[in-house]
Amino acid sequence: MSERDVNVVIAGGGFFGCTIAMMLHRRGLRPLVVEAEDELLTRASRVNQARVHGGYHYPRSLMTAYRSRHNYERFRSVYREAIVDKFTKIYGVGRLFSKVTANQFEVFMKRIGAPLKEAPERISKLFNPTLTEAVWIAEECAFDCSLLRDRCRRDLDEAGIPIRFGTRVEAAEKAADDNVVVRLSDGSELPAMLVINATYSGLNLLTGGSHLPVIPLKHELAEMALIKLPEELDGLSVTMMCGPFFSFMPYPSRNLTTLSHVRYTPHLQWFEKPGEAPCDPYQRFSQLKKQSHFEYMVSDASRYIPALRNAEHCDSIWEVKTLLPQTEVDDGRPILFRRDPLLPALIHVMGGKIDNIFDVEDELDAILALKA
Numbered sequence: 001m002s003e004r005d006v007n008v009v010i011a012g013g014g015f016f017g018c019t020i021a022m023m024l025h026r027r028g029l030r031p032l033v034v035e036a037e038d039e040l041l042t043r044a045s046r047v048n049q050a051r052v053h054g055g056y057h058y059p060r061s062l063m064t065a066y067r068s069r070h071n072y073e074r075f076r077s078v079y080r081e082a083i084v085d086k087f088t089k090i091y092g093v094g095r096l097f098s099k100v101t102a103n104q105f106e107v108f109m110k111r112i113g114a115p116l117k118e119a120p121e122r123i124s125k126l127f128n129p130t131l132t133e134a135v136w137i138a139e140e141c142a143f144d145c146s147l148l149r150d151r152c153r154r155d156l157d158e159a160g161i162p163i164r165f166g167t168r169v170e171a172a173e174k175a176a177d178d179n180v181v182v183r184l185s186d187g188s189e190l191p192a193m194l195v196i197n198a199t200y201s202g203l204n205l206l207t208g209g210s211h212l213p214v215i216p217l218k219h220e221l222a223e224m225a226l227i228k229l230p231e232e233l234d235g236l237s238v239t240m241m242c243g244p245f246f247s248f249m250p251y252p253s254r255n256l257t258t259l260s261h262v263r264y265t266p267h268l269q270w271f272e273k274p275g276e277a278p279c280d281p282y283q284r285f286s287q288l289k290k291q292s293h294f295e296y297m298v299s300d301a302s303r304y305i306p307a308l309r310n311a312e313h314c315d316s317i318w319e320v321k322t323l324l325p326q327t328e329v330d331d332g333r334p335i336l337f338r339r340d341p342l343l344p345a346l347i348h349v350m351g352g353k354i355d356n357i358f359d360v361e362d363e364l365d366a367i368l369a370l371k372a
């Protein structure tokens with residue numbers, strides 16, 4: 001397909017933008033993907049904890065936990081070449097400062113159908129019992145972001161969907177017949193019947209450029225330490241629930257493990273609010289002095305798992321994490337899927353986690369039915 005035939009412009013070549021392009025292609029539309037960087041899946045879709053959520057993370061948000069469980073097997077099956085599951089996933093509940101008790105956690109997981117098995121002694125003895133109420137083996141896997149990127153690229157190429165790299169979508173403006181004109185950073189303009197704003201942390205750069213209202217968002221500048229686990233913890237991944245705790249997960253594309261901590265992973269946070277000017281998250285990101293919090297993370301986490309003290313810090317990865325402000329209350333991860341109130345042909349889409357992509361599909365169908 002040539003760019004001249006395009007009738008939908010997708011801003012953002014992350015996992016969401018690429019996958020939405022495929023969804024639209026399967027429904028007979030002709031999308032173009034416009035990506036600011038020189039490669040697909042370089043931002044949040046690469047720099048994340050690589051967890052395919054199985055519902056365990058959200059004991060305070062029934063809807064998110066339930067949807068995660070529902071999407072989990074589907075994600076595993078659709079993206080099986082990118083799935084990594086040769087590790088033992090442990091969930092633990094802290095005794096102090098936890099927002100759930102061990103009993104509440106167990107009851108909740110039963111309710112959403114998330115398997116939990118009592119951890120055997122060889123595992124439970126790794127934990128400090130004074131601080132840890134209970135530990136279980138769960139069923140949760142990781143994804144390899146490089147393999148996911150290769151898959152997205154292959155899908156787009158096979159479908160003949162054009163991609164413009166190194167180009168930003170700067171604005172969308174009303175045109176005749178409910179259509180839009182899309183302005184790109186290379187000076188070109190494209191007519192389209194739909195524009196999908198799948199720019200994640202950059203959502204409001206596009207609303208700002210188009211003189212449209214700001215979407216309320218919360219941003220965090222996040223650090224995940226990349227570590228080599230000590231021998232005693234080899235093949236394990238642990239998430240302590242549910243409060244100011246930590247988690248370590250395989251990061252398959254670098255053959256290392258990420259260590260993140262609820263207190264020390266965010267270095268800075270800010271909100272974008274209606275009525276205020278949008279704030280460029282990429283600029284904030286590039287201005288941040290990246291001084292690692294690894295020492296704080298490991299000092300706290302090794303109070304729970306003493307062997308973690310011997311983890312080797314190899315590197316850190318950094319990205320802007322963007323959340324919907326209402327998730328402050330229950331830590332849920334609903335999707336944002338919003339037709340712009342002033343420009344209905346512009347649709348803003350943001351998933352708080354990778355498997356939210358399946359929740360987007362139904363919403364797209366509803367929009368396309370209206371357009372038909």
Ligand SMILES: Cc1cc2nc3c(=O)[nH]c(=O)nc-3n(C[C@H](O)[C@H](O)[C@H](O)COP(=O)(O)OP(=O)(O)OC[C@H]3O[C@@H](n4cnc5c(N)ncnc54)[C@H](O)[C@@H]3O)c2cc1C
Pocket residue numbers: 011012013014015016017034035036037040041042043044045046047048049050051052053167168169170198199200201202205206222223224319320321322350351352353354355
């Ligand atoms: C620190 C962190 C940890 C996370 N951990 C997990 C986890 O363990 N499991 C999980 O499921 N999810 C996790 N997430 C969330 C997950 O990464 C995101 O939900 C997902 O990657 C969002 O995909 P996306 O395509 O919307 O965003 P992105 O991958 O960021 O893609 C947006 C793209 O838009 C491009 N862009 C921006 N502005 C423009 C423009 N104007 N024009 C053209 N292109 C533009 C950017 O360059 C970028 O490539 C985490 C996120 C972070 C940041």
